[in-house]
Amino acid sequence: MAPPSFSYPGLLIVGDAAGFLMHAGVLIRGVDFAVASGVLAAETIKEAGRPDADALARYDDKLKASFVLRDLLAFKNADKVLSGQFAFDTLPKFVNSLLRNYFTIEDRPPTLASALKTTLGGGGVTLTRLLINMLNALAYL
Ligand SMILES: Cc1cc2nc3c(=O)[nH]c(=O)nc-3n(C[C@H](O)[C@H](O)[C@H](O)COP(=O)(O)OP(=O)(O)OC[C@H]3O[C@@H](n4cnc5c(N)ncnc54)[C@H](O)[C@@H]3O)c2cc1C
Known part of the structure; x- marks a missing residue:
């Protein structure tokens, strides 16, 4: 299943608010996802220069290319x-x-x-x- 979008006109969702939290039994991991997604959001805003959906959609691509979505998707069933x-x-x-x-x-x-x-x-x-x-x-x- 493809991940949902995390970018909207005038809005980028980062960290826990985006659901970037991994609970794999004894391990709770989210600080690194929060920091990394924040950095990617800041980069996207700087590069976009405007708040419309097309310009901000690059954030989703950056997330897909980063360890954030890669790790979260790889371990999505770990809790089972x-x-x-x-x-x-x-x-x-x-x-x-x-x-x-x-x-x-x-x-x-x-x-x-x-x-x-x-x-x-x-x-x-x-x-x-x-x-x-x-x-x-x-x-x-
Ligand atoms: C018990 C526990 C243990 C954890 N252990 C680990 C660990 O060992 N390693 C790890 O990587 N992660 C751990 N995590 C997860 C980690 O804490 C989160 O993933 C991370 O803090 C998310 O960062 P964030 O900036 O997205 O959200 P948060 O850290 O929750 O920051 C959001 C901030 O926004 C503020 N806020 C909320 N609403 C408003 C509002 N309306 N106006 C203004 N401010 C507002 C909140 O007060 C808060 O300060 C743990 C979490 C829990 C609950």
């Missing part, structure tokens, strides 16, 4: 993967147990494969569930 019980509770607990099993040495050091085997199944994490979540993540990239 990086939110919810699995990403914030089940998976961190699983990784914690896996690393505990891997770094706990009893009679001889475990391999990653043996630690994985010991950990899988605990907390409801199976190999199938891990693979399904990985495939889901790939589908949203």
Whole structure:
């Protein structure tokens, strides 16, 4: 889907007001988008020299060519993967147990494969569930 226009006669929309905010699970990112879109808007106004729609439409092109729209569109579905019980509770607990099993040495050091085997199944994490979540993540990239 093409992004909407951010330029109108006498008006350029920047930062959060334009929706330039990325919430990808634990990360909230928007300051860099706000600063960059502000710079692009200022450049557009300086170059346009007049406030009509045609002159200001260049702002949309500048946004498309910048990291602002590129990053926002690239990660537009990230919240579907990086939110919810699995990403914030089940998976961190699983990784914690896996690393505990891997770094706990009893009679001889475990391999990653043996630690994985010991950990899988605990907390409801199976190999199938891990693979399904990985495939889901790939589908949203
Ligand atoms: C909890 C939280 C954590 C965040 N953490 C991060 C982070 O770690 N990294 C990151 O990059 N981004 C983060 N962000 C996002 C970031 O804060 C915003 O994306 C960024 O501040 C947007 O800048 P802005 O200039 O568009 O809007 P704002 O910073 O919201 O500035 C808008 C300004 O306009 C003023 N204003 C509103 N209405 C009027 C009016 N009628 N008249 C005059 N003034 C008005 C407001 O008071 C405000 O000062 C976080 C946001 C939140 C809520």
